[in-house]
Amino acid sequence: MTRLHPRSAVVRVARGALQGAFFGFFAGSVGAGTAFLPALSVPLVAVFGALLGGGYALARYLRFRYELDGDTLSVESGVFARQSRQIPLGRVQNVDVEQNVVNRLLGLAVVRFETAGGSATEATLDAVDESEVDRLRNYVRRRERETAAESRVETDAARTGAGESDAGETTDDAFAGDDPGEPTGALDAASPDSEPDGDLLFEFGWRELLTYAVVSVRPAAPVLTLAGLPLGMDLVRVVLRFNADLVGVSAALRPWLFGSPEGTRLLVFAAVTLTQFLLLALAVSVALTVVEYHGFRLTRANGDLRYERGLLRRYSGNIPLEKVQTLTVRENVLMRRFGYASLAVETAGYSGGDQQSTQGVAVPLAARDEVSELARDVEPFGDLDFERPPERARRRYVARFSIAAAGLTAVAYAADSLVFETGYWWLALALFLPVVPAAHLRWRHRGFDLDDSVLATRSGFWRRTTRLVPYYRLQTVFVTRSPFQRRRDLATVGADTASSSSLLGGVARAYDLDEEVAVELREELRRRLTAHIAMRRRGESTADDADVGDDPNADEAVADDEAATGDEAMASEDPMETDDGAVADDEAATRDETATDDE
Amino acid sequence: MERLHPRVRLLWALSSVVRTTVLAAVAFAVDRFLVALPQTAIAAGWLVLVLAGVGRALLAHRIWRFELQDDALFLIRGVVTRTDTSVPYVRVQHVDTTRGPIERSVGLASVVVYTAGSRGADITIPGLRPERATELRERLRDLAIESEATDAV
Numbered sequence: 001m002t003r004l005h006p007r008s009a010v011v012r013v014a015r016g017a018l019q020g021a022f023f024g025f026f027a028g029s030v031g032a033g034t035a036f037l038p039a040l041s042v043p044l045v046a047v048f049g050a051l052l053g054g055g056y057a058l059a060r061y062l063r064f065r066y067e068l069d070g071d072t073l074s075v076e077s078g079v080f081a082r083q084s085r086q087i088p089l090g091r092v093q094n095v096d097v098e099q100n101v102v103n104r105l106l107g108l109a110v111v112r113f114e115t116a117g118g119s120a121t122e123a124t125l126d127a128v129d130e131s132e133v134d135r136l137r138n139y140v141r142r143r144e145r146e147t148a149a150e151s152r153v154e155t156d157a158a159r160t161g162a163g164e165s166d167a168g169e170t171t172d173d174a175f176a177g178d179d180p181g182e183p184t185g186a187l188d189a190a191s192p193d194s195e196p197d198g199d200l201l202f203e204f205g206w207r208e209l210l211t212y213a214v215v216s217v218r219p220a221a222p223v224l225t226l227a228g229l230p231l232g233m234d235l236v237r238v239v240l241r242f243n244a245d246l247v248g249v250s251a252a253l254r255p256w257l258f259g260s261p262e263g264t265r266l267l268v269f270a271a272v273t274l275t276q277f278l279l280l281a282l283a284v285s286v287a288l289t290v291v292e293y294h295g296f297r298l299t300r301a302n303g304d305l306r307y308e309r310g311l312l313r314r315y316s317g318n319i320p321l322e323k324v325q326t327l328t329v330r331e332n333v334l335m336r337r338f339g340y341a342s343l344a345v346e347t348a349g350y351s352g353g354d355q356q357s358t359q360g361v362a363v364p365l366a367a368r369d370e371v372s373e374l375a376r377d378v379e380p381f382g383d384l385d386f387e388r389p390p391e392r393a394r395r396r397y398v399a400r401f402s403i404a405a406a407g408l409t410a411v412a413y414a415a416d417s418l419v420f421e422t423g424y425w426w427l428a429l430a431l432f433l434p435v436v437p438a439a440h441l442r443w444r445h446r447g448f449d450l451d452d453s454v455l456a457t458r459s460g461f462w463r464r465t466t467r468l469v470p471y472y473r474l475q476t477v478f479v480t481r482s483p484f485q486r487r488r489d490l491a492t493v494g495a496d497t498a499s500s501s502s503l504l505g506g507v508a509r510a511y512d513l514d515e516e517v518a519v520e521l522r523e524e525l526r527r528r529l530t531a532h533i534a535m536r537r538r539g540e541s542t543a544d545d546a547d548v549g550d551d552p553n554a555d556e557a558v559a560d561d562e563a564a565t566g567d568e569a570m571a572s573e574d575p576m577e578t579d580d581g582a583v584a585d586d587e588a589a590t591r592d593e594t595a596t597d598d599e
Numbered sequence: 600m601e602r603l604h605p606r607v608r609l610l611w612a613l614s615s616v617v618r619t620t621v622l623a624a625v626a627f628a629v630d631r632f633l634v635a636l637p638q639t640a641i642a643a644g645w646l647v648l649v650l651a652g653v654g655r656a657l658l659a660h661r662i663w664r665f666e667l668q669d670d671a672l673f674l675i676r677g678v679v680t681r682t683d684t685s686v687p688y689v690r691v692q693h694v695d696t697t698r699g700p701i702e703r704s705v706g707l708a709s710v711v712v713y714t715a716g717s718r719g720a721d722i723t724i725p726g727l728r729p730e731r732a733t734e735l736r737e738r739l740r741d742l743a744i745e746s747e748a749t750d751a752v
Contacts, residue, residue, distance in 0.1 A: 116715060348715065474687070474690075475686075475687075475690045475714045475715060475716030476684055476685060476686045476687070476690065476714055476716050476722070477684070477685045477687075478682055478683065478684040478685070479682065479683045479684075480677070480680050480681065480682045481680065481681045481682075482679070482680045483679060483680070486681065496714075496716035497716060498715040498716055522683075522685060526670060526671055526685055526687060529687055529689070530670055530687070530689070533689060
């Protein structure tokens with residue numbers, strides 16, 4: 001078992017001491033203020049707090065040990081409640097590395113291991129040095145490869161069908177795409193440790209980065225800007241005064257500006273100010289994006305996607321291609337106009353929380369054909385030809401938007417006749433103008449396609465989202481019909497996967513299909529799920545090699561059955577066995593068993 | 600297709616009475632300690648919600664159906680938005696039977712089927728006789744094993 005890097009102990013003790021001192025100072029002040037403690041007690045309590053905080057941080061550091069051994073990552077932690085956790089490496093979905101400014105100066109990095117189970121990151125190593133990061137990454141990767149290869153050898157031996165395994169390898173090569181020269185054997189044999197860079201798939205230059213920053217509008221930016229305004233209140237006042245001068249509000253009126261009846265001038269003033277505000281928000285948004293995505297690089301090494309990004313806080317991570325659950329292509333109106341798109345690769349590993357996790361990681365912005373090429377690299381699929389919802393769905397959207405417009409008009413009328421009494425409430429009727437185009441656009445951008453290997457669904461005009469779900473990743477399939485849909489004989493088909501982004505409603509949905517089509521689609525998806533799982537089990541995978549190894553083959557089914565039956569019992573009482581013989585069982589067990597052995 | 604035990608209507612009606620009563624109690628407390636609310640309105644609201652709950656229970660029972668098909672568990676439910684769900688046995692992670700306090704009092708049990716998915720990660724079949732619930736759980740487990748799940752993720 002190894003400890004984390006000693007330098008990280010210094011950082012953590014310092015942080016703990018600081019927090020403790022702050023809390024102590026606060027508590028001391030409160031005590032001095034209310035309980036009439038002597039004033040001297042404030043620094044004393046603060047020092048005591050610092051000692052306590054620092055000591056606890058040190059104890060935590062000393063208690064935290066980890067080890068990579070065989071197929072398992074073992075982590076021991078906890079000062080009072082002690083925890084020891086074992087994670088089978090085959091189950092690791094992603095390995096993410098984060099370096100904030102302090103850690104970069106110290107040459108340290110935080111490593112996170114994600115598995116499919118659980119609601120939080122399964123293991124966080126805070127922090128280890130950079131060479132250790134590489135060692136961990138390569139080790140995890142190599143073990144995943146080796147276990148895959150081992151069970152594959154067994155599979156092949158059991159099958160004695162050399163032809164089939166050849167076929168398997170040919171597809172691997174085809175899949176490798178960019179580097180067809182590299183033999184598949186290189187994955188486990190040749191040089192898994194080296195290859196620091198791998199193939200560069202995608203890189204952000206300054207131009208792309210700025211383009212991306214401009215077209216990807218962050219909804220949080222205006223809020224953040226608004227929250228930040230009080231910090232520069234003087235400047236804000238100067239600008240407001242300048243605006244007021246610009247529209248020619250007399251000096252005497254200025255103090256009552258917001259109550260003044262100078263309608264048009266006020267309107268211009270508001271418009272100018274709002275424009276300035278939005279420009280500022282845009283600048284903030286651009287700055288945030290630049291800081292977050294500076295130096296973005298996506299590479300592929302050994303069947304992993306690896307990304308790096310960030311100006312101040314650097315992120316990097318590995319996404320094993322064989323763990324990919326869903327691909328999501330997003331294009332907002334601007335991006336579509338200029339032929340750009342973004343691609344997110346989602347695994348079951350991310351637990352949600354920060355934005356980067358929930359969105360999945362891949363290409364923030366690239367030319368559309370580049371994106372589809374990358375997507376095909378990850379999960380091969382053919383040309384997509386989306387089938388739109390029936391025409392009556394469009395009538396439904398017209399009706400729906402009309403109701404919304406009517407509701408808003410009614411509100412405007414009520415507000416006008418009761419409060420403002422301007423008599424201009426009928427202006428709200430203009431809301432009916434965009435109803436038909438909006439309905440048409442919504443209808444036009446919705447659709448689904450049953451490709452040979454993926455289900456593709458698409459929706460959204462402002463931000464069109466295309467989801468590609470490999471059939472063998474489907475979980476449940478559901479068909480919903482709201483009362484309004486039932487009236488028009490429509491239904492929505494949803495295809496759930498284990499992808500973590502679907503927690504936030506990111507399920508692939510084919511909206512407003514004809515009832516019969518929807519039922520047919522449901523049945524077809526079920527059929528294809530079964531067929532594709534069987535295909536992968538036989539090793540006819542088109543997507544990758546490792547998951548073939550993941551699959552326990554039919555001959556071992558009995559042993560697997562036992563493992564699966566014992567699931568719950570095993571999960572609750574015991575972490576994974578780690579000897580090599582247990583590999584097949586590991587694979588058969590459910591994700592619940594990612595072996596957390598909490599106390 | 601199999602339907603739920605008729606007594607599930609009683610179960611749902613009772614649960615809605617309990618929920619509504621809690622709500623009414625909160626409203627009453629607000630009336631008592633914070634803002635004055637008309638007592639008759641609270642009583643009327645209680646009655647309306649209870650009646651709605653009972654109506655919903657009756658309808659839900661009429662709609663609810665489930666079936667063990669050859670490759671998936673299939674269920675139909677939903678009073679307002681009607682949903683049918685297919686849970687392929689390959690994707691079943693584990694199966695629970697549960698019995699809440701109200702369920703116990705009317706002598707019923709539920710089966711909960713878990714998948715690794717996220718939207719419908721746990722699917723509950725309520726209103727089963729306890730023996731039937733156990734039997735269903737065992738059956739689902741066997742089907743899940745037969746289907747030889749891989750990672751199930």
